[in-house]
Structure formats: C-alpha cells, structure tokens
Amino acid sequence: MPPDTTNYMLLGYTVVTVILIALVVYLVLKRRNLEAEIHTLESIDEEDNKNALKGSDMAGKDSPATSPTPAVHPR
Amino acid sequence: MQAEQVSPLDRYSPGRTRILNLLSVVTAISILLALGLALFYAGTDAVQGNVQKIFYVHIGAFTGGSTAFFITVIAGIAYLRTRNPAWDRLAVSSVEVGLPLMTITLLTGMIWARPIWNTWWTSDDPRLNSMAVMWLLYAAYLTLRAAIDGPERRMRYAAIYGILAFVSVIYTFMVVRVRTDTLHPCVLGPCPGQSTTKGSFAVEEGPMIVTISIGSIAWMLAAFTLIWHRLRMENLAERVRVLKAQVMGQ
Numbered sequence: 001m002p003p004d005t006t007n008y009m010l011l012g013y014t015v016v017t018v019i020l021i022a023l024v025v026y027l028v029l030k031r032r033n034l035e036a037e038i039h040t041l042e043s044i045d046e047e048d049n050k051n052a053l054k055g056s057d058m059a060g061k062d063s064p065a066t067s068p069t070p071a072v073h074p075r
Numbered sequence: 076m077q078a079e080q081v082s083p084l085d086r087y088s089p090g091r092t093r094i095l096n097l098l099s100v101v102t103a104i105s106i107l108l109a110l111g112l113a114l115f116y117a118g119t120d121a122v123q124g125n126v127q128k129i130f131y132v133h134i135g136a137f138t139g140g141s142t143a144f145f146i147t148v149i150a151g152i153a154y155l156r157t158r159n160p161a162w163d164r165l166a167v168s169s170v171e172v173g174l175p176l177m178t179i180t181l182l183t184g185m186i187w188a189r190p191i192w193n194t195w196w197t198s199d200d201p202r203l204n205s206m207a208v209m210w211l212l213y214a215a216y217l218t219l220r221a222a223i224d225g226p227e228r229r230m231r232y233a234a235i236y237g238i239l240a241f242v243s244v245i246y247t248f249m250v251v252r253v254r255t256d257t258l259h260p261c262v263l264g265p266c267p268g269q270s271t272t273k274g275s276f277a278v279e280e281g282p283m284i285v286t287i288s289i290g291s292i293a294w295m296l297a298a299f300t301l302i303w304h305r306l307r308m309e310n311l312a313e314r315v316r317v318l319k320a321q322v323m324g325q
Contacts, residue, residue: 002119005126005190012129012186013110016136016179020106023175027304034311041318048322 095303102300105293109135109286117286129187130262131290136179139294141244143173143302144213148241151234163230164313166237167220168305172298174213181210192258192273201250202259209243216240263287 113131120127146169154162184206185195197203216236223229251261258273 002121002124003190005124008186008190009125009128012126012132012183013114015182015186016132019175019179019182023172023301027301027308031304031308031311034308034315037315038311038318041315041322044322045318 098300098303102293102296105296109290109293112286112289117282118280123191126187126190129183131286133180133183133187134262134287135290135294136176136183138291139298140173140176140180141248142295143169143176143298144241144244146302147173147237151237154230154234160230163233164309165306166233168302168309170213170216170237172301172305174210174217176294176298177210177213181206197258200258201254202247202257205243205247205250209247212240212243
C-alpha cells in the first residue's frame with residue numbers, strides 16, 4: 001500500500017495552475033494596457049497633426065509674406 | 076535618443092494571428108492532456124504514492140524553461156551578428172517566459188522533496204544548488220538589463236549575458252549525470268550517483284514513457300506559444316516608445 005502523499009500532489013498541481021494562470025493574466029492585462037496606450041498616443045498624434053495643419057493654414061491666410069516656414073508644433 | 080522605427084514585420088498580420096490563436100488552443104489542449112495523463116494514466120508509484128505524479132510536471136516545466144533559455148541564446152547570437160533590435164526583443168521575451176517555467180520546476184521539486192526527503196530544501200545537493208544559481212542568473216538578467224543605460228549597450232550586454240547564462244542550464248541538466256554525491260533522482264539516462272539518490276524511480280513502463288514524452292512536448296509548445304505572445308507585447312511596447320517620441324516632438 002503506497003503512502004498517502006495526495007496532499008503534496010494537490011499542492012504541487014495547485015502551484016502550477018496558479019503560476020500558469022498568473023502568467024496568462026499578466027500577458028493579457030499588459031497587452032490590453034499597451035493597446036490602450038497606443039490608441040491614446042495615436043489619437044494625440046493625429047490631433048496634433050490636424051492642429052499643426054490648421055495653424056499653418058491660418059498663418060498662410062493672415063500673413064503669407066511673413067510666415068514662409070510651416071507652423072512649428074509646441075510639443 | 077533617436078526613436079527606433081518599428082519594422083512592418085512587427086505589425087500583426089491576420090494570417091499570423093490566426094496561426095498564433097490556433098497554436099494557443101493546441102497548447103492549452105496539450106497541457107490539459109499532459110496533466111490528465113499524469114494524474115489518471117501514468118499510475119501510482121508503490122513507494123512514493125501520488126506525490127510522484129509531480130515529477131511529470133517538474134520535468135516538463137524544466138524542458139519548457141530550457142527551450143525558452145535556448146531561444147535566448149539563439150536570439151543573442153543573432154543580435155550580435157545583425158544588431159537588429161528585434162532579436163533582442165525575442166531574447167528578453169524568452170527569459171520572461173523561461174523564468175516562470177523554471178519557478179514551477181523549483182517549487183514542484185520542493186513540494187515533492189518534503190514527503191520524500193523530509194525537507195523542503197537541502198543546501199548540500201549539487202543539483203538543487205545549480206538550479207537555484209540558474210534561476211538567480213536569469214532573474215539577474217532582467218534586473219541588470221533594466222539598469223544598463225543606452226539601448227545599444229544594453230542589448231549587446233544582454234545578448235552576451237544570455238549566451239553565457241545558458242552554461243548554468245547545461246550544468247544543471249548534467250550535474251546528476253556526472254556527480255556521484257547527489258540526492259536528486261536521475262530518472263533518464265545512466266547516472267553514476269544512482270546509489271546516493273533518494274526517491275528515485277525507473278521510467279520503464281509504457282504509460283510513464285508516454286506521459287513524460289507528451290508532457291515534455293506540451294511544455295515546449297507552451298514555451299513557444301507564450302514567447303510568441305510575449306514578443307507581440309514587446310513589439311507593442313516598442314510602438315509605444317516610438318509614438319511617445321513622436322508626440323514629444325523628438
């Protein structure tokens with residue numbers, strides 16, 4: 001009759017399951033955060049480009065002779 | 076710092092995403108199959124009882140972790156030859172996947188040792204010590220990387236470190252096969268210290284061989300899949316860095 005070491009076996013398999021789930025959850029959450037960050041940064045970049053274009057148009061209308069260079073973005 | 080351009084190859088293509096999704100499903104099924112075989116098919120050891128079933132995960136996780144660290148070596152060599160940052164991203168992704176797998180190996184070993192050796196850990200055993208040193212070396216890889224200034228310098232040092240650190244993996248694998256004073260069981264292959272090991276068992280029966288083989292393949296597959304996911308994340312992080320540089324007007 002083998003000794004009853006089932007509790008240790010269960011502890012081992014629990015540890016494995018917890019580590020694997022933690023790893024997968026970490027990957028999912030980190031990826032989600034990065035995608036959200038990319039979305040935000042792309043929106044800011046797009047908005048900045050629009051503003052820069054608008055700024056250069058305005059400058060062109062008001063004083064074409066005094067602003068030969070494109071508008072420089074403040075950031 | 077000059078913003079690095081993200082290669083178009085780093086962008087997700089639907090075909091690759093489909094392959095990765097399929098690989099993820101196959102990996103999940105394989106791991107469940109491996110666990111199922113270990114629990115219900117391999118049989119119960121007459122001397123150790125159910126705790127011996129931990130060995131199937133213990134060996135499998137070591138195989139997966141070693142595979143991940145070997146990919147770090149390949150990526151390190153490729154980086155030193157090409158200086159392409161994509162290889163560095165693969166190297167760090169592999170370490171970040173290999174380390175949790177080696178943590179599983181360490182912890183399952185300790186849990187098995189408690190009823191068999193009557194202790195969680197012994198500092199006299201060369202296999203246990205080499206395993207601990209290996210784990211610390213790869214943990215230090217991640218810490219040291221973060222501490223080095225300058226991306227090119229960081230990538231170069233990390234590549235060299237990743238290649239050299241693999242010596243610890245080879246030593247950990249070989250130590251029970253060359254040393255005669257180890258307590259750690261040597262399950263596969265001829266081992267000189269077989270008389271001093273405690274808790275050894277022979278892998279001779281069909282179900283045990285099948286379980287160990289399928290388990291090892293499943294854990295290797297898990298390493299590949301997790302590295303691929305982690306690499307995509309690293310590529311996303313690179314894109315964030317590039318976008319931040321753009322927005323900040325650099």
